[in-house]
Amino acid sequence: MPTIGPKTAARLVFHLLNRPRGDADALADAIVALKERVQLCSRCYSITEHDPCPVCADPQRDASMICVVADSKDLFAIERTSAYDGRYHVLGGLISPMDGIGPSQLRVRELVDRVATDAPAEIVVATNPNAEGEATALYLSRLLAPSGVNVTRLAYGLPIGGDLDYADENTLARAIQGRRSL
């Protein structure tokens, strides 16, 4: 398993051996429940215990916005900011020709269907600020152009709280190009 090598594995085993039997049973049950209870939301494809997921089931969330993310991890990162109150769509990855991942391996068809049926006003593409994320964002913006929906992208620029001359040149260049009126 990731980040667990032989030494850490041994440490975990000895820890479990030193705990009461109930702890080991509880851990085993939790692992079984993980696979049994966690499923994909049938609307946004995020991982959830209940279908639809809490975000899709919440009538307070703005249904006119759909935020497109690569995976559920990114969805939870955005939820932690409390800066977004629309719905989500989890693609299940990013377009990456180098890894042989094209739109057909992702939930792009499902997104197009949702745009057609739900007619949202805005699609916020929140993919990673790298080559795959950019390629996916551009692909989606072209694909969705005929539907007339406003496709937006997270801002590039300076991270908050830093120092201007610590920013790398590409980021600083994007911050200059993306400057905004005060």
Next chain:
Amino acid sequence: MPTIGPKTAARLVFHLLNRPRGDADALADAIVALKERVQLCSRCYSITEHDPCPVCADPQRDASMICVVADSKDLFAIERTSAYDGRYHVLGGLISPMDGIGPSQLRVRELVDRVATDAPAEIVVATNPNAEGEATALYLSRLLAPSGVNVTRLAYGLPIGGDLDYADENTLARAIQGRRSL
């Protein structure tokens, strides 16, 4: 001197002792020349060997834009990006009530005078993405509002090439708020 403690100082001294006498003379001359030849540009107040500085003297640079920076270090960081071809104005610091630095300690008066005489179309405030930088940007935008110049600020958002869920929550929130149409 910064980053040079007793051990590094001793290492530098022994290095100089091992070199021919000409090297020590050249270093001494360079240090004297540093104070003698380096001065402030009389237009933008950046450090320069010649007055006006190469940016102010270059007729190819867009005179309708003035980029306001805290110090010459930030000016050079922006020059390295090649993303900006206007002029500069070096404030000599940032507004910081905690450190007792107000507008009167900075070259704010000089900026207002330049805006009045040069009548630029845009002032790009390129201060640090932190509390002092924000305070300075807001102060300048209010101060310059009557002149009608368009005051802009560098974009906040995701640094290029990173991973969305490595961004801190404030930065991600600003990236969402600052999203742009594709």
